Amino acid sequence: MAHFDVRWQSPETLQAIFNQISDAVFFYDRNLHLVGVNKSGEKLFGLAADEMLGRSCWSLFHVTASEQNAEHPTDSDQSAWLPAGTLTLLREDGQERRVVIRSIELLDEAGALEGVVSTVADITDRLLDTDLIDHGPPRAAHNYHPIVIRNRRVAAVLAGLLLLLMMVVAGTIYFAPGKRVTPEEKRLAAAEKEKREDASKFSAMTAAQHIEWAKLALRPGASSDAIADGLKHLKAIPAAAPEAGRAKSLQKDLAKAGILRSAQNLVDAASNAEVRDGMDKLQRAQLILDSLARQYPNDPGATQISRAAQSAAEQLAVRFPQEFAAIETKLVDFTWEKGGFGTVMMANFTIRNDSPVDVADFKIRCQHYDPNGVVLDQNAGTAFGFAKAHSTTRIANINMGFLNPQSGISRTTKTGCEILGLKLASDSLALSSAR
Secondary structure, three states: OOOHHHHOHHHHHHHHHHHHOOEEEEEEEEOOOEEEEEEEEEEEEEEEOHHHHHOHHHHEEEOOHOOOOOOOOOOOHHHHHHOEEEEEEEEEOOOEEEEEEEEEEEEEEOOOOOEEEEEEOHHHHHHHHHHHHHOOOOOHOOOOOOOOOOOHHHHHHHHHHHHHHHHHHHHOOOHHHHHHHHHHHHHHHHHHHHHHHHHHHHHHHOOOHHHHHHHHOOOOOOOHHHHHHHHHHHHHHOOOOOHHHHHHHHHHHHHHHHHHHHHHHHHHHHHHOOOOHHHHHHHHHHHHHHHHHHHHHOOOOOHHHHHHHHHHHHHHHHHHHHHHHHHHHHEEEEEEEOOOOOEEEEEEEEEEEEOOOOOEEEEEEEEEEEEOOOEEEEEEEEEEEEEEEEEEEEEEEEEEEEEEOOOOOOOOOEEEEEEEEEEEEHHHHHHHHHH
């Protein structure tokens, strides 16, 4: 029995059984293109399988105009558009066959349509026999012997076995190992199904319902996605609708809410970022708020986000005090002259510290350029001075080292200086020893 179980489940055996089924059986993929047909199907259409495979359902099943209940949608993937019931089938050779069509949907685990199995019973000869029975010779003269199963339990079992056989064949032929659905495909199918359902619900909404959805996006703390969804609902309201004026007013409110949410998102992200990335995000948030202030002066939402940005900057200063101070400390002015009989650069620096921490010991580099921008020389030194938080200080008479003979020969020589590094005041050895 074990050998038999293996044998009957083999694709060859199932294909042989499949071809022995008297009804025509057709397998379609999710787009209703034929991917499998048995011998009875070939006989019904008078075509070889190779001539039918790959064709769409409606290019094969031509039914009379009076029996078409809907136009065929060219991009539909719903099996509901398959012909069904008792119909007159028009073959490509001009013959007509009276048939009964039934279909079964094959769904994946996510509930998405994966394929369709259709059975087609040709009842043309039976109808002709019925006519002869009514108006011709006796039934015994004809080769028409209908089988009648009077035991309902036996009939139900046989029907169940036929359905099981069809499903096994479908699973073996259509869902071959190379076509198994992966978890990612299931996820995508489920997402696509949900997307279609959402689109259908969206299209059925009234203008009043669109406005109610848009109002939800104005709640405090609404996300950027919720605001974008609210704007989408408002854009769906026709300009001629009575609610159009209300929709236009809500659009302005949601547009402002979207700008504020963008700034808030940057501030929130800055709180957990590295110091340079965090400061960059805070600067971008401030630019957004500055732009908003020109349209909506003294807006309470913008004021609240500005306070949040200040708090985020303070958090960065606590987490990265030296790096934060280096970004927020600027060399705002300097002068220099030659000392030591014209061989040494003596400089005076004005430094502004915008950070909330005290800093000191500024490493500074100066470069000298000729009129064409070519670097002639550079000097570097440390300005041992002290700059308190949120203050400006001047450190004078800093010896920056020897000058190149070419530096400063002409008054057209340009000099540029920048701060390369600094220390926290608490880490300055010079200040500690001075105390």
